[in-house]
Amino acid sequence: MKKYGIGLLSMAILIASFLICRFALFDMHKMKQFPLVLLIAGGLFIGISMLFGCSRFPLFASLGYPVSFAAGLIFRQDYADPTGAMTLSSMWIIFLTVYLVIVCIGIVVEVIARKKRKA
Numbered sequence: 001m002k003k004y005g006i007g008l009l010s011m012a013i014l015i016a017s018f019l020i021c022r023f024a025l026f027d028m029h030k031m032k033q034f035p036l037v038l039l040i041a042g043g044l045f046i047g048i049s050m051l052f053g054c055s056r057f058p059l060f061a062s063l064g065y066p067v068s069f070a071a072g073l074i075f076r077q078d079y080a081d082p083t084g085a086m087t088l089s090s091m092w093i094i095f096l097t098v099y100l101v102i103v104c105i106g107i108v109v110e111v112i113a114r115k116k117r118k119a
Contacts, residue, residue: 007050010058014042017066028073034092038065038099045103049110056113060106068098 022035045061072095079088 003053004050006055007046007058010046010062011043013059013062014039014046014065017062017069021066021069025069025073029069029091030089031092034095035069038068038095042099054110057106057110060102060109064099064102064106068095068102071095071098 018035018039021029022031022039042061042065046058049057049061072091075094076089076091079090081087
């Protein structure tokens, strides 16, 4: 159980973040499917990292979800079509990009930590 403690905690953080972002904050972003897509990706990241015995990466994958969501809310731009109706928002692009950057940073941190352990 101790071996999977970080992974299970990370999974709980990820699911709680999803529930808050997707349902409680829905009026702020109006995205129905995309938060679920990133939840599934994050779950896969955490699951695979647990198989490889990663100790730091799962936290990056789980905490990166709410951080990237907040970045998407802060930096989004809404666009209108020629008739003036709001049609497009850059939030999902920012949400995805920041999340992938945080995941990549987590991979680098995990690799560096493993190299220090071996040295």
